[in-house]
Amino acid sequence: MNLIVLAISAILINNFILTRFLGICPFLGVSRKISSALGMSLALILVVFSSAMLSYGFYFLVLKPLGLEYLYLVSFILIIASFVQFVEMFMKKYMVGLYKALGIYLPLITTNCVVLTVAIDVATKTNGITGVGFTFPEAIVYSLAVPVGYMIILILFSAMQEKLQINSKVPAPFKGNGIALVTAALMALAFAGFGGLI
Amino acid sequence: MPQTLKIILAIGIMAVLLTLFFVSYLLNKKTPKPEGCLEDEAACSSCTLVSCGHHPDMHEQKGE
Numbered sequence: 001m002n003l004i005v006l007a008i009s010a011i012l013i014n015n016f017i018l019t020r021f022l023g024i025c026p027f028l029g030v031s032r033k034i035s036s037a038l039g040m041s042l043a044l045i046l047v048v049f050s051s052a053m054l055s056y057g058f059y060f061l062v063l064k065p066l067g068l069e070y071l072y073l074v075s076f077i078l079i080i081a082s083f084v085q086f087v088e089m090f091m092k093k094y095m096v097g098l099y100k101a102l103g104i105y106l107p108l109i110t111t112n113c114v115v116l117t118v119a120i121d122v123a124t125k126t127n128g129i130t131g132v133g134f135t136f137p138e139a140i141v142y143s144l145a146v147p148v149g150y151m152i153i154l155i156l157f158s159a160m161q162e163k164l165q166i167n168s169k170v171p172a173p174f175k176g177n178g179i180a181l182v183t184a185a186l187m188a189l190a191f192a193g194f195g196g197l198i
Numbered sequence: 199m200p201q202t203l204k205i206i207l208a209i210g211i212m213a214v215l216l217t218l219f220f221v222s223y224l225l226n227k228k229t230p231k232p233e234g235c236l237e238d239e240a241a242c243s244s245c246t247l248v249s250c251g252h253h254p255d256m257h258e259q260k261g262e
Contacts, residue, residue: 062211063211066199066204066207067199067204068204068207068208068211071208071211071212074212074215075211075212075215078215078216078218078219079215081219081222081223082215082218082219082222082223085219085222085223085225085226086222086225086226088226089222089225089226089229092226092229092230092231092232093229096232099231099232100232
């Protein structure tokens with residue numbers, strides 16, 4: 001039950017974009033076309049999940065037993081950066097089709113704060129439900145649910161952006177990022193309605 | 199565990215992670231992109247992240 005609550009919470013209620021304002025840069029930048037938003041989201045799911053698992057393992061198997069927890073931030077940054085490089089290299093060599101679809105988004109994801117935040121959350125924070133740290137199954141669910149929530153928002157937002165770009169009724173001062181941010185604010189208000197769900 | 203050993207371990211861990219990053223970066227840079235893969239400029243035309251290395255504006259700034 002806790003796992004379902006955790007997933008719903010991460011996807012709808014505590015969505016990273018709308019409640020924590022993380023990953024706003026690609027949210028505004030890569031949301032002009034639904035196809036770009038979908039590619040970015042799929043690449044993000046792959047990277048967030050894998051890097052969170054690596055960071056979780058590194059924290060609990062290396063840093064904690066050695067009493068070096070204070071190194072977590074630098075370690076996670078290096079683990080994520082190295083992992084993305086390896087994934088990109090592997091895709092270039094053995095998964096050309098996938099590289100064509102997602103490869104372009106991988107360098108962008110390295111600098112996406114959602115990736116680092118999920119890794120930090122699962123390793124060092126409490127899960128928000130039982131008040132203790134994340135167990136391994138909870139870490140798996142959380143690191144999948146957060147990018148899925150990100151994907152839902154990004155795709156919904158890009159669908160609206162496509163309409164807004166051809167809408168001639170948008171006043172000139174609001175065109176571009178202005179109307180995009182107003183739309184994002186209204187989406188955040190709408191999603192706040194999910195607050196009473198659990 | 200003595201404090202000195204902890205510091206040496208911390209430096210060792212950082213050295214390993216940094217080496218891992220530089221090795222992965224160099225290997226990735228040396229790996230050629232698949233043929234017909236990167237018509238980036240078309241793919242990036244709708245993106246507003248101009249600081250990204252793939253973005254056409256970045257190439258213009260570099261004078262390419």
